[in-house]
Amino acid sequence: MQHIAYFISDGTGITAESLGHSLLSRFSGVHVDQITLPYINTIERATQATQRINDSADSMGTPPLVVISIVDGNLREILRQSKGVILDMFDAFLDPMEKLFGQTADYSAGTAFGMAHTNYHQRIQAVNYVLENDDGGNTKNYATADIILVGLSRSGKTPTCLYLGMHFGIRAANYPFTEDDLDESALPKSLQPFRDKLFGLLIAPERLASIREERYANSRYASLKQCEFETRQFKARLERYKLPYLNSTHLSIEELSTRIMDNVGIERRVNG
Amino acid sequence: MQHIAYFISDGTGITAESLGHSLLSRFSGVHVDQITLPYINTIERATQATQRINDSADSMGTPPLVVISIVDGNLREILRQSKGVILDMFDAFLDPMEKLFGQTADYSAGTAFGMAHTNYHQRIQAVNYVLENDDGGNTKNYATADIILVGLSRSGKTPTCLYLGMHFGIRAANYPFTEDDLDESALPKSLQPFRDKLFGLLIAPERLASIREERYANSRYASLKQCEFETRQFKARLERYKLPYLNSTHLSIEELSTRIMDNVGIERRVNG
Numbered sequence: 001m002q003h004i005a006y007f008i009s010d011g012t013g014i015t016a017e018s019l020g021h022s023l024l025s026r027f028s029g030v031h032v033d034q035i036t037l038p039y040i041n042t043i044e045r046a047t048q049a050t051q052r053i054n055d056s057a058d059s060m061g062t063p064p065l066v067v068i069s070i071v072d073g074n075l076r077e078i079l080r081q082s083k084g085v086i087l088d089m090f091d092a093f094l095d096p097m098e099k100l101f102g103q104t105a106d107y108s109a110g111t112a113f114g115m116a117h118t119n120y121h122q123r124i125q126a127v128n129y130v131l132e133n134d135d136g137g138n139t140k141n142y143a144t145a146d147i148i149l150v151g152l153s154r155s156g157k158t159p160t161c162l163y164l165g166m167h168f169g170i171r172a173a174n175y176p177f178t179e180d181d182l183d184e185s186a187l188p189k190s191l192q193p194f195r196d197k198l199f200g201l202l203i204a205p206e207r208l209a210s211i212r213e214e215r216y217a218n219s220r221y222a223s224l225k226q227c228e229f230e231t232r233q234f235k236a237r238l239e240r241y242k243l244p245y246l247n248s249t250h251l252s253i254e255e256l257s258t259r260i261m262d263n264v265g266i267e268r269r270v271n272g
Numbered sequence: 273m274q275h276i277a278y279f280i281s282d283g284t285g286i287t288a289e290s291l292g293h294s295l296l297s298r299f300s301g302v303h304v305d306q307i308t309l310p311y312i313n314t315i316e317r318a319t320q321a322t323q324r325i326n327d328s329a330d331s332m333g334t335p336p337l338v339v340i341s342i343v344d345g346n347l348r349e350i351l352r353q354s355k356g357v358i359l360d361m362f363d364a365f366l367d368p369m370e371k372l373f374g375q376t377a378d379y380s381a382g383t384a385f386g387m388a389h390t391n392y393h394q395r396i397q398a399v400n401y402v403l404e405n406d407d408g409g410n411t412k413n414y415a416t417a418d419i420i421l422v423g424l425s426r427s428g429k430t431p432t433c434l435y436l437g438m439h440f441g442i443r444a445a446n447y448p449f450t451e452d453d454l455d456e457s458a459l460p461k462s463l464q465p466f467r468d469k470l471f472g473l474l475i476a477p478e479r480l481a482s483i484r485e486e487r488y489a490n491s492r493y494a495s496l497k498q499c500e501f502e503t504r505q506f507k508a509r510l511e512r513y514k515l516p517y518l519n520s521t522h523l524s525i526e527e528l529s530t531r532i533m534d535n536v537g538i539e540r541r542v543n544g
Contacts, residue, residue, distance in 0.1 A: 026377040105298035
């Protein structure tokens with residue numbers, strides 16, 4: 001049977017969505033269409049959302065799942081009257097928190113990301129650092145890096161660095177291992193003073209070839225043979241230099257970023 | 273009184289953290305140190321986490337708040353024996369979901385971000401698009417953009433575009449309004465065919481000056497007078513061209529990105 005889930009929030013919708021994804025991942029066999037409705041912060045918008053939920057219930061013949069992250073009690077009440085099965089985040093958890101903190105929760109407006117404001121600056125600076133130190137273009141700034149990702153061309157270094165900067169305020173540089181670097185037996189000169197900051201990203205040759213193929217079709221660079229050669233050489237280098245590394249082939253950007261931090265034991269500078 | 277909160281997960285910790293932030297934002301007067309413990313996926317790690325919770329409880333004289341996103345029942349049971357006040361995500365919500373879907377939840381391993389794998393490729397492509405079309409460097413690709421952010425130099429266009437690409441798979445380009453553009457009465461030529469994709473980012477002159485000052489201290493470019501002039505002119509242009517825009521001064525990257533999507537009505541291509 002086909003199901004539908006709504007993630008409804010008075011803010012960005014990111015928390016409701018994230019919670020909803022986690023919960024739905026426990027029902028792998030169930031097919032669920034997922035719709036996020038952010039900024040449901042007026043009676044009019046809440047009424048429209050309720051109508052949409054009810055229309056879905058009628059057309060699908062089954063109640064939609066509705067994950068709610070809304071502070072205002074009146075708006076929540078409107079949604080609660082819908083035909084959906086309501087999972088209300090605040091309803092479920094604020095009670096024990098009120099007891100613990102000895103004060104009642106504040107039901108006025110303002111979203112979770114208000115907390116991120118104080119970190120905004122640090123995150124932007126980290127993103128700028130990543131952009132300026134991407135792809136080995138600027139090795140002179142390695143001294144101020146928190147981490148330096150090393151990997152083959154197109155192995156996912158840049159998106160991972162950007163995620164580390166944007167979400168955790170980490171200054172992440174990256175260095176692409178070229179064929180020349182793979183020919184040398186020593187660690188590239190510009191990396192030698194920063195051994196402790198290096199972290200390798202490995203990727204399966206088949207996946208690397210398919211990513212490269214998209215960019216430079218039918219090139220030697222994108223050939224499976226070349227990718228197999230580079231991957232094998234690079235892995236041998238990582239092991240010889242005794243660098244920590246992860247295989248990125250089957251990991252999402254989130255998983256890769258958080259595992260790297262967990263592996264090297266860097267603290268999150270901010271929580272984005 | 274000083275409190276402490278642990279966000280504990282068998283995966284990245286992103287969901288537990290996001291949920292915890294949302295809940296804590298309702299208690300603005302309470303000071304809470306926040307610690308994320310990701311990849312708590314073995315009995316050993318769960319036992320260590322429990323010990324850490326208990327140490328906090330003893331040293332602070334109050335139970336820590338513990339938000340848990342862990343699938344395995346044995347690991348959850350270990351944490352439940354701690355001295356923390358436990359908010360268990362799965363415990364709270366899986367029951368109504370099991371009833372709705374008519375099947376029991378799957379308690380085997382695998383994280384929420386498994387769902388993101390199918391989108392990985394699209395997100396990486398969007399991030400690459402953003403990097404290649406940053407800062408007006410490559411106006412020839414505007415035809416394939418989902419959105420083109422316009423704003424003054426250092427007004428937050430790039431991080432916002434990166435967020436849109438990384439999390440929603442949106443191809444976001446950006447174009448910096450220079451003084452020359454502000455002198456012209458017409459919309460810059462390279463933007464004219466793409467009016468419908470344009471979205472303005474406005475920023476308070478004081479904030480702009482402080483951001484620019486960091487980069488080019490004591491320059492005319494960073495002076496408050498110059499920033500006031502550019503901001504005033506740019507706002508007048510946005511209104512003359514009748515472009516939608518947001519003031520980014522007090523918004524987080526998440527809020528800015530999701531509000532832009534909400535304003536222009538683009539659908540999230542993926543849910544990162």
